[in-house]
Amino acid sequence: xxxxxxxxxxxxxxxxxxxxxxxGFGDSFSNYWIGWVRQMPGxxxxxxxxxxxxxxxxxYSPSFQGQVTISADKSISTAYVQWGSLRASDTAMYYxxxxxxxxxxxxxxxxxxxxxVSS
Amino acid sequence: QSxxxxxxxxxxxxxxxxxxxxxxxxxxVGGYNYVSWYQQHPxxxxxxMIYDVSKRPSGVPxxxxxxxxxxxxxxxxxxxxxxxxxxxxCCSYAPxxxxxxxxxxxxxxxVL
Numbered sequence: 001x002x003x004x005x006x007x008x009x010x011x012x013x014x015x016x017x018x019x020x021x022x023x024g025f026g027d028s029f030s031n032y033w034i035g036w037v038r039q040m041p042g043x044x045x046x047x048x049x050x051x052x053x054x055x056x057x058x059x060y061s062p063s064f065q066g067q068v069t070i071s072a073d074k075s076i077s078t079a080y081v082q083w084g085s086l087r088a089s090d091t092a093m094y095y096x097x098x099x100x101x102x103x104x105x106x107x108x109x110x111x112x113x114x115x116x117v118s119s
Numbered sequence: 120q121s122x123x124x125x126x127x128x129x130x131x132x133x134x135x136x137x138x139x140x141x142x143x144x145x146x147x148v149g150g151y152n153y154v155s156w157y158q159q160h161p162x163x164x165x166x167x168m169i170y171d172v173s174k175r176p177s178g179v180p181x182x183x184x185x186x187x188x189x190x191x192x193x194x195x196x197x198x199x200x201x202x203x204x205x206x207x208x209c210c211s212y213a214p215x216x217x218x219x220x221x222x223x224x225x226x227x228x229x230v231l
Contacts, residue, residue, distance in 0.1 A: 035220075044122070044225040045157075045165065045208050047218055061218040062120065095164055104212040104220075105155035105170035112164050 002027045004034075004096050004110035011116045012086050019082035020113045022096030029053045029098075034079040035106060036070060037095045048094075051079055052101065086117045120216045123148060123209055123223035130229040131199045139226045141192040141209035147221055149190035153212035156185060156194045160205045168207075169194060196228065204230045 007021040022034060036048040049060040049070045058070050072079040079096060094113045097106040124142040131137040141148065141156075148154055152172045157165035167176055169185035172192060182197045192211070196203050209223035 045159075045210075045222045047220055047222065049218075050220075059218055103170075104151075104153035105167060106157075106210070107167040107170075107176065109164040109166070 002098060002108050004098055004108050006094075006096055006110040006113045009114040009116070011118070013119055014087055014117055015085050016117075017082065017084050018086055018115065019080050020094060020115065022079045022110050024077040024079075024098065029077045030074055031101045033099045033101060034072065035097045035099065036068075036079075036081045037097060038064075038092045039095065039112075040092045045095075048081065053077070053079070054101070086115075088117050088119075090115060091117045120213070120218065120221060123211060123221055125207075125209060125223040125226045127224075128227040128229060130231055131196075132231045133199055133201065135199050136195060136197045137199060137228060138196075139194045139207050139209075139228070141194070141211075141223045143190050143192075143211055143213075143221070145190060146215050147211040147213035148187065148192050148209075151212050151214075152187065154185070154187060154192040155210045156183075157208045157210065158205050159208065165208065199230055201230050204228055 003025045035050045038046045047061045048064040051058045051070045051072050053074045069082050096110040099106045129137045154172045156169040158168050159165040172187045173185040184195045186193050207226045
């Protein structure tokens, strides 16, 4: 069974940088796409972007292009999303999700990482 | 590239059926048989319930079914149970968009 485990909750100040992670267990992730999804408090799911573990091809949702950087280290089956300068509006739950290359659905999901940005 | 349209909420009594719609365009829902549905209980991560419009992953009860007509996909929950009370999101593959996937706006299901 494939499992995605995310890093723990973060509390940051506006202007600080942050990188959160998503580590895969149980399968060869070289053939997986890993996506990042934002859920702001009380709101719906939003795509941030996708990365393909095999060659690190990355796709960004227009709303997040230039706002975050998605990367991966396939040697440790871990994907990342990072912010260079956080804003209060980045306060949200962030989920990573996996999809086998060629599939168009996402399973498994990570447990989520809560990011709180407050002065 | 707008979010797919779902009703904000639907409700039903235990044992009844409810249907959640997910309306897009011919560039997403209507153009491909690649709609998936996710269930999210409060405070939990979403869970895949339906993929490729109507297929159920192993372990998902057959009370959950999916269909599509034109630009609208639907998720039907039959024999409604208390544990079905959750948020539900559709997601469509949309390869012609700048980003190839789009979520629905989400629907809260309430079991009366």
